[in-house]
Amino acid sequence: MIHDILTLLNPRFRSIYNQSPVFSRGGGTYKYLFIVILGVIFWAGSLYLSLRVLRYFSQIEELGDILAWKLLSMIIVTIFSLLVFSNILNALSKLYLAKDLKLVHSMPVEGYRIFFARFMESTFDSSWMVILYTLPVFVAYGWVYKAGIFFHMTTFLSLILLAVGAAGVASMLVMAAVVVVPASRIRTLFLFLGLSLFILLYIAFRILRPERLVDPEVFSATLFYFKSMSTPSSPFLPTTWCYDALISALKGENLVTSFHLALAFSFVLITVYVILLMADLIYFNGVSRAQTSAARLFGAVRFNFPLTWRLSGPVRALVEKELKTFFRDQTQWSQLFLIGALICIYIYNFKVLPLERSPIQTIYLQNILSFLNMGLAFFVLIAVTGRFAFPAISMEGEAIWLIRSGPIELKFFIWIKYLIYLIPLMVLTLILIVGTNILLKVVPFMMGLSCINTLFIVPGVLSLGIGLGAAFPSFKSENPAQTVTSYGGLLFMILSAIFIGAVILLQAGPVYMILSSQFKSRPLTLFDMTWIACSFTGALLICLLITVLPMKFGEKRLKESLFDIKR
Amino acid sequence: MIEIRDLTKKYGKITAVNQLTLSIPAGEIFGFIGPNGAGKTTTISMVAGLLAPSSGSVSICGVDMLKFPKQAKQKIGYIPDRPYIYEKLTAMEFLKFTADLFSMEKRDFEQKAESKLKQFSLLDWADELIESFSHGMKQRLIMAAALIHEPEVIVVDEPMVGLDPSAIKMVKQMLIDLAASGTTIFMSTHTLQIAEDVCNRIGVIHKGRLIASGTVKELKSQAELKQQADAENIDLEQLFMLLTEPAV
Numbered sequence: 001m002i003h004d005i006l007t008l009l010n011p012r013f014r015s016i017y018n019q020s021p022v023f024s025r026g027g028g029t030y031k032y033l034f035i036v037i038l039g040v041i042f043w044a045g046s047l048y049l050s051l052r053v054l055r056y057f058s059q060i061e062e063l064g065d066i067l068a069w070k071l072l073s074m075i076i077v078t079i080f081s082l083l084v085f086s087n088i089l090n091a092l093s094k095l096y097l098a099k100d101l102k103l104v105h106s107m108p109v110e111g112y113r114i115f116f117a118r119f120m121e122s123t124f125d126s127s128w129m130v131i132l133y134t135l136p137v138f139v140a141y142g143w144v145y146k147a148g149i150f151f152h153m154t155t156f157l158s159l160i161l162l163a164v165g166a167a168g169v170a171s172m173l174v175m176a177a178v179v180v181v182p183a184s185r186i187r188t189l190f191l192f193l194g195l196s197l198f199i200l201l202y203i204a205f206r207i208l209r210p211e212r213l214v215d216p217e218v219f220s221a222t223l224f225y226f227k228s229m230s231t232p233s234s235p236f237l238p239t240t241w242c243y244d245a246l247i248s249a250l251k252g253e254n255l256v257t258s259f260h261l262a263l264a265f266s267f268v269l270i271t272v273y274v275i276l277l278m279a280d281l282i283y284f285n286g287v288s289r290a291q292t293s294a295a296r297l298f299g300a301v302r303f304n305f306p307l308t309w310r311l312s313g314p315v316r317a318l319v320e321k322e323l324k325t326f327f328r329d330q331t332q333w334s335q336l337f338l339i340g341a342l343i344c345i346y347i348y349n350f351k352v353l354p355l356e357r358s359p360i361q362t363i364y365l366q367n368i369l370s371f372l373n374m375g376l377a378f379f380v381l382i383a384v385t386g387r388f389a390f391p392a393i394s395m396e397g398e399a400i401w402l403i404r405s406g407p408i409e410l411k412f413f414i415w416i417k418y419l420i421y422l423i424p425l426m427v428l429t430l431i432l433i434v435g436t437n438i439l440l441k442v443v444p445f446m447m448g449l450s451c452i453n454t455l456f457i458v459p460g461v462l463s464l465g466i467g468l469g470a471a472f473p474s475f476k477s478e479n480p481a482q483t484v485t486s487y488g489g490l491l492f493m494i495l496s497a498i499f500i501g502a503v504i505l506l507q508a509g510p511v512y513m514i515l516s517s518q519f520k521s522r523p524l525t526l527f528d529m530t531w532i533a534c535s536f537t538g539a540l541l542i543c544l545l546i547t548v549l550p551m552k553f554g555e556k557r558l559k560e561s562l563f564d565i566k567r
Numbered sequence: 568m569i570e571i572r573d574l575t576k577k578y579g580k581i582t583a584v585n586q587l588t589l590s591i592p593a594g595e596i597f598g599f600i601g602p603n604g605a606g607k608t609t610t611i612s613m614v615a616g617l618l619a620p621s622s623g624s625v626s627i628c629g630v631d632m633l634k635f636p637k638q639a640k641q642k643i644g645y646i647p648d649r650p651y652i653y654e655k656l657t658a659m660e661f662l663k664f665t666a667d668l669f670s671m672e673k674r675d676f677e678q679k680a681e682s683k684l685k686q687f688s689l690l691d692w693a694d695e696l697i698e699s700f701s702h703g704m705k706q707r708l709i710m711a712a713a714l715i716h717e718p719e720v721i722v723v724d725e726p727m728v729g730l731d732p733s734a735i736k737m738v739k740q741m742l743i744d745l746a747a748s749g750t751t752i753f754m755s756t757h758t759l760q761i762a763e764d765v766c767n768r769i770g771v772i773h774k775g776r777l778i779a780s781g782t783v784k785e786l787k788s789q790a791e792l793k794q795q796a797d798a799e800n801i802d803l804e805q806l807f808m809l810l811t812e813p814a815v
Contacts, residue, residue, distance in 0.1 A: 406669075565619045
């Protein structure tokens with residue numbers, strides 16, 4: 001059995017090795033180094049934040065430790081929930097929807113062994129990032145409570161057992177569900193439900209207005225309420241065993257720790273045994289069901305988009321194709337739903353800002369906030385662009401041959417993609433900016449500046465998205481939407497952040513000057529006006545350059561890669 | 568017509584296509600045969616404008632592919648060997664997409680599309696999403712799309728892959744009829760019987776070079792000269808082996 005499983009996992013190991021700088025003799029080293037450095041920065045940031053919070057708690061008399069334990073309990077429950085959610089999605093893909101399943105199942109290997117190899121892959125894929133990036137929190141606990149090496153070993157082991165346990169639970173649920181509902185439909189439904197739940201929880205949390213904690217009148221009452229809150233602590237839950245193991249390890253109770261770890265370990269063993277039994281009985285049936293496409297929920301209706309008849313043939317072809325394939329992809333709906341909900345929450349945050357209690361003059365503060373809000377709204381723009389516009393070129397998939405062989409220029413194709421995404425992104429950003437500015441009751445100058453900035457920055461960010469997406473495409477990927485997590489995607493996010501930062505910074509001084517002169521009734525000098533003009537001109541030039549250059553770069557790189565043109 | 572002059576394609580140190588020169592007049596079906604890795608698909612890709620040559624040129628009806636790719640591709644209907652298309656479109660929508668891309672007249676479209684779908688036995692599936700199609704159905708849909716704008720040149724890589732016997736028969740007759748009406752057809756195939764049944768001329772490519780070219784009768788004569796064999800009794804498969812296998 002071990003031999004079969006290792007053989008089934010071998011292609012995965014080989015492809016990781018073949019893509020690494022070791023195999024390519026240094027090729028892509030800088031890419032990997034860049035990603036590693038980013039990861040280290042994030043890790044260090046999380047550790048710093050966790051230490052700050054825990055040290056703050058430790059200074060609160062009587063309640064400090066209780067708060068820290070409550071927080072730990074909530075973190076473990078959250079990690080377990082995330083792991084189950086992530087494992088369900090990964091298990092559906094790896095076990096039922098992957099392209100190589102036909103090849104693997106045609107081999108003389110028992111179904112449950114194939115299942116187990118896939119289960120191991122899926123567990124690793126779902127868990128490694130969650131474990132790696134939550135480790136700083138636990139390291140912070142060990143640091144603040146001066147725990148020894150045993151605590152850190154317990155942490156590592158607990159997280160591994162939690163991950164495997166979550167994967168086991170997820171696989172059981174998936175195998176049972178696929179017997180009844182097609183795998184592809186479960187994936188879409190689950191994603192939608194999961195996101196809906198997350199949004200509802202977030203809205204509920206937001207409505208509670210936790211920022212009131214900073215109000216001393218509310219703080220002590222809130223703390224006592226928080227103390228009385230309890231997360232699920234049934235003795236039969238893996239989260240309880242993990243929590244108990246960590247608490248006893250922090251207190252130096254090694255025997256008790258070992259007992260709780262043994263409980264977790266036995267749960268994992270039993271779970272794995274049960275899922276292997278289930279796999280032997282029903283896994284292959286589920287795979288067979290997944291080979292057929294789900295019946296359409298809505299019947300086919302021929303329709304034409306209302307305004308596209310005005311467009312020329314090739315433009316109409318690309319626009320209609322893009323809109324139809326986008327809206328018929330069910331995975332996109334959940335993303336759109338999430339964005340809609342996030343916009344509502346974003347605007348709500350501004351509605352409940354306690355500006356009247358600020359020691360700074362309110363109208364002045366509101367306008368400064370409006371300026372800072374621009375930066376935040378543009379970061380939301382980067383996230384949305386990264387999710388939708390960056391993978392737009394890659395979404396052609398293997399059908400890119402149609403564009404290669406068709407009578408259209410590549411430049412035309414890329415710019416059509418650009419224009420399709422420009423309008424929705426512009427509308428989204430304007431809603432965020434104008435909506436929040438209305439709530440902040442800003443002066444006309446700030447409203448005008450925000451809108452003008454939006455009109456120039458959105459095209460720039462989109463150009464970076466489409467251009468870099470064209471320069472770093474992934475036509476063979478099973479899930480092109482995830483290309484934003486690739487090297488090209490990271491480059492896009494960093495360059496977009498730098499672009500927005502540069503534009504905002506160039507304007508910061510002039511905006512401060514203009515607002516000061518308005519509120520303090522101080523006229524601007526000639527030097528002030530010159531500086532303002534130069535800064536705004538500089539910002540405009542940057543926007544225009546960023547709107548054009550990435551698209552040219554993307555077109556050039558895409559042409560070279562698609563047509564194998566030597567540079 | 569297709570004019571290929573000294574066409575070469577190199578991938579690093581490997582020369583996939585080496586100084587290929589060929590002229591295919593209007594109304595001819597030219598079959599390209601060769602062993603795996605001989606350079607057939609690379610040649611097809613360069614002729615269809617999917618790949619830039621390392622040197623040499625391709626002209627489609629007098630239009631240079633490298634200098635005026637858009638105009639040259641306007642004249643081509645390309646059929647690849649693997650049917651990757653937009654799964655979330657229906658068959659009719661995919662034909663409309665292709666028709667629009669080739670700036671086809673709108674008023675002609677509906678009638679032509681239904682005619683093509685009927686010809687390729689896909690009319691009942693006109694409004695179904697392509698994701699529910701079998702491999703063979705997708706291949707037929709791509710053929711329908713390649714022909715809907717009535718190209719002057721058809722470039723096809725392995726035309727019969729995934730087709731059932733009745734579809735193969737239909738496609739063979741269709742290619743012959745198209746050639747008779749003046750369309751130039753450049754196809755690669757592994758199936759020697761198809762080449763023998765359909766092609767006016769056949770080119771044999773081996774290790775990137777065109778080692779033989781002519782009608783079936785001419786190629787058999789070449790083989791007769793090579794092997795002192797009886798030309799009447801040698802078939803294309805034996806001919807292919809003679810020309811492409813190393814001399815003992």
